[in-house]
Amino acid sequence: MITKLFDAMVAYYSGDARRIAHFVKVHGYARAIGLMEGLDEQTQFILEASALVHDIGIKVCEEKYQSTRGDLQEKEGPAIASKLLLDLGFTVPVVQRITYLVGHHHTYTDIIGADYRILVESDFLVNLHEDEADEKTIRTVYERIFKTESGKRLCREIFAL
DSSP: OHHHHHHHHHHHTTTOHHHHHHHHHHHHHHHHHHHHTTOOHHHHHHHHHHHHHTTTTHHHHHHHHSOOOHHHHHHHHHHHHHHHHHHTTOOHHHHHHHHHHHTTTTOOSSOOSHHHHHHHHHHHHHHHHHTTOOHHHHHHHHHHHOOSHHHHHHHHHHTTO
């Protein structure tokens, strides 16, 4: 199912190498952190699927609002993700959790669940690099966002903290 979703997301972003590279990197970090943290099979599956579709609302936001703001992605993304996931045969309970994560992945308060926590950490690992964040920003994010031991270790090693 993850491979089918990966293929569907590449097709969804066809011609947009930057967006494809982003979700591939977020998925890679999410997969690795989830495995290092010992997630159960179902949570790992939800995490990986969420990582692939987390920014699915960005295209609609650019067209509709001429913006990629996180709150707009959280508003528009869940419905698009839900349709895609259901079309691919994902179960309703799994789709509900994934769309919750898509609809909250830019909300950094009340993070409940390892899948949510790791998705946020993985997205930050990629965004800090892609945005060429300075050391002060990286340290602030590290202190405020990173909670898993694996995510913290990766952040320290990637950014030489």
